[in-house]
Amino acid sequence: MSRTGDGQRVDGGPRKLGGVFFREAKGFKAGAQRAAAQAALPPLPALRPYQRDVVGMVLSSWGLRPTGELDRGEDGGNGDGDGNGGAAEQRHVELAGGWGGNWLVWAPTNSGKTRMFVEVTRGVITAKPPGRGALVVVLVPNVILTSQHAVYFDRARLPRTAPAAAHSSDNPLSAGAWRAALAGVQGGRSSVLVCTAESFANLLRLGVATLEQLDLLVLDEAHHCHDDHPYAQVVGHYVAGSADAPRLLAVTASPVSERTVDTLRLRMCALLERLDAQLYMLSGEDDPDVAAAVPEPRQLVVTVAMRSVDRRLMEALQCFAVNVALQLGDALAAATAEGDTAKHDKMKQEQELIDAVSAVYSSAGQYPVNVLKPIGAWIAKGLEHAAKYGCPNLELVCRLLDVIRKCIELVEDAGFEGALPFLARKAETLCRYEALAASRGRGVAAGPPSGPVATRHHDLMFSAAAEAASASASASASASACASTAAAAPPPEPAMLAELRAAATELPSALGVAASRAAAEAPKWPSVGNTCADVSLRASKLLRELLVGGGGEMHLLLGAPESARLDCTFPKFWALCEYLQRYRSRATFHGIIFVKTRQAVYHVSDMIRRTEQLQFIEASGGWAGGRAFELIGHNSAAGKRSTLAPERDRHGRGMSDTLQQLVLKIFKEPGRKVLVATSAAEEGLDVPSCEFVVRYNAAATAIQLVQSRGRARMKAAEFFAILQSVIRERLHGSAADV
Missing domain, CATH: 3.40.50.300 (P-loop containing nucleotide triphosphate hydrolases)
Known part of the structure; x- marks a missing residue:
């Protein structure tokens, strides 16, 4: 990408090299503070006997030497108690059973899985020759765990390793951060990156990162590795048997999410095949050390009855949602479409909505919260169609269906008194947006000019920035051509300024980022000649029928005496x-x-x-x-x-x-x-x-x-x-x- 716009900020002002200096100084100061905080952290606890077995088994199967922690017992002494390290290594080899590939460790919650993969990471890092670091990526399923695990790695005080980096939406795993980690590895400093799976999968999709660059990939809570989950997307880049493939260690307390034992076995086999891994299980029933370290909480269960008013409300909302879906199907059928693409899209939405309603009818008798799942799955498709063809009425009706579905779920956890205020707030919001769309004359969408109901401010900002970037590039190129013939060579600049200028060229261009983001977030409009009319159905009319319509179940509930509505x-x-x-x-x-x-x-x-x-x-x-x-x-x-x-x-x-x-x-x-x-x-x-x-x-x-x-x-x-x-x-x- 051309970097001719790097000398200008998004707001048009000049980009100062002094800003680069202060940014680098701020980063240096933050690094020093992080190092001081790391030194103040308490060290990790010693490995428990079963943890030493897992770590030793994994390292020996990979041909790596055991770490010093394997010889330190929980009291700080020798791990075996008899000083016979050879016997322990032999036991670890036997536990591996000749396997030399990836591992999936299934261990109970609170058994110290994090402690185990941190120690395996230490073994991978210490095996690196002088002058060469290791690159380790730890994937976690949620943002909360990024900082928690990063602190845990810092407490481990791994040799020749930079402070662990936690990457999430507040601190994205960018291309620059990835290149910095690779540069550190080349310079002999290991890096541990703790990040959400989605952020790492994005770098793999863009080709910025490859799994072959890793020395170790850790999957925490690996049971998420199925279907189209980001874990599965990352593992999809893994080439089993490749000489350049990284070592992979997966840990979980709950291997797969299934409700029957037979299905669980099948999914477990599929997970092991996907990871190309061998399973090792820790169980408190078989190992007294595990049982002692993982106390089972005392379990208490109480069953309460559902109030009749809550049951009637759930049933009324369920019937209303089905009725709205049927009316929406008729409205979609009546809407006109022009162009083959638009006609195909509209017919597809109609058929999928019909299938969803049919699935609801076939599930009659199930718990009300679960009955509307087929319609809930269709809502996302309806919203995409509304955004594509600029149909505000369709979007608002889809939003109404989603509100009703959430309201039914809320009845289960909050009852009549919690669900109705939620419904009232959402009804007000939907009616307000419908009035806004009507005031702007939004109806049949004719393509990009009509746009969405309420365009987000940052979409406009990035679109404008993209245009500015293009104009700036042309102007900069023209000015550069004129300057080359009219200006004399400038005097040599000080070395420090030269270094700062070189550093500035490595920073991402604000205009370039804006242009890229504008292109990525631009609405995917249909091709020219393809339009689809909006539905005639109105969310406000449907809400009126629900809340104040004569004779309906909801109307009877709202009009009932207080004593009849709330028994207790x-x-x-x-x-x-x-x-x-x-x-x-x-x-x-x-x-x-x-x-x-x-x-x-x-x-x-x-x-x-x-x-x-x-x-x-x-x-x-x-x-x-x-x-x-x-x-x-x-x-x-x-x-x-x-x-x-x-x-x-x-x-x-x-x-x-x-x-x-x-x-x-x-x-x-x-x-x-x-x-x-x-x-x-x-x-x-x-x-x-x-x-x-x-x-x-x-x-x-x-x-x-x-x-x-x-x-x-x-x-x-x-x-x-x-x-x-x-x-x-x-x-x-x-x-x-x-």
Whole structure:
């Protein structure tokens, strides 16, 4: 790419070399602070006997020498207790069984999987000859684990290794960061990069990175390696048997997400084949050392009945969603399309919606939360069609279907009193955007000029920047040609300025980045001559029929006397309240409550704050969240594709990496703390002082059950499951059996 625009900022001002100097100085200062913080970290605990066996087995199978840590016992002495290191090495060779390839280690939660792959990393690094470093990439399934694992690697004080780098959306794994790591390896300094799988998969797709450049690839929570998950995308670049392929170590506490034992075996075989790996299992039933290190939390289960008003509300919303889908199918059929591509797209949407509704009818009798899954899967396709052809009415109706689906889920965790306020907020938002689209005269889209309902500001900014980049490149080339004939050679510049100028050329051009991003994020409009009319269906009319229409089930519910609507406090929250009160006399405790959706996170945490009996749960450090901390994941990709403006209420927003880390930092401090979280905190979250975990709804899979139960870290910890209805109780039992 031409770098003629590097001398100018996006806002048109000149780019100063002094800015490069201060940026480099800031980076140097941050590195010094990081080194000082690393020196102050406590060292890692000694390896337990079963951990030494796993590490020794993996290293010996790869032909690598054992690390010094393998000879250090838990008390700091010799690992075997008799000084016979040869016997230990022989045992490790026997455990490997002649296998010399990749490994999948299946170990219980809290058994120290991170400690094991950190020590394997030490073995890979120490095996490198002088003047040559090792490049290690550790993939994690969520952002929370990037910083947590990076600190753990820093505590290991690996030889000739730069501080571990945590890469997520706040600190992306860029091409520059990758090149810097490669340069360090060439200079004899090893690098450990802890990153989300999506960020590394992106570098592989772009061809910036290759697996052959790695010495070791670690997959934490490797059970995610299936279908089109980023883990599977990364492993898809792996060439088994290649001499240049990196060593691969995968670890997991829950090998695959299945609900039956037979299916689990099949998926387990598929996982091993995909990884080209041998399985090694650690079990507390077979190894007393594992059992001693991994205490099983005491399990408590309570089943509550669903109130009749909640059941009727779920059924009413379910019937409404199906009715909307049927009306939307008719509206799609009536919409006109011009051009072969548009006609094909419209017919495809119609047929897939018909199939989704048919699947809903065939699943009659299932739990209401699960019935609408086929329609939920179609919603993303409908939104893509609406964005492609500029159909605001279609988009808003799809959004309405999504709101109804989420509202049904919220009834399960919050009841009538939690779901209706959520529905009211979302109804207001949809009606407001419909009025906005009508005021702008948006109807049939004729292609790119009509655009989406509400174009995001950064789309406009990057489009303008792309045009500016093109104009700047032409102007710079012209000016350069004139200067070459009219100007005399400049005097030699000082060496320091020459170095700074050279450094500046290595920095990414702001205009170039803007142009690339504008091209990547530009809407994929249909080819010329292909248009599709918007549907005539209106979200506001549908909402009116739902909320105030005469004679409907929802109308009867809203018009019923208070005593008929609310027989009692929502049973699940009452059970939670009774359980939490057991900790009233404790001076300090930490507990995590897992719920299904981010809407439920906010409702449950609000209820905890408002309940007088739970006022003993402390706030901390002036945190504005009050007496219950909240942790949710990032916004989904589907949400980012929306043509609507970003959600203003908290239910539609995700949490940034920085806010997640801040919440966890404050939550881990001493006190009487409760964290309400979605599945974002299920995997790998390390809170050693966690005394109890509450599952506010049934675990749908064995992975959810194992991972959430594993967050109860203290000895004598408790795992409390609140189940609702016979179906949910049966689902929880199936997950436990697997």
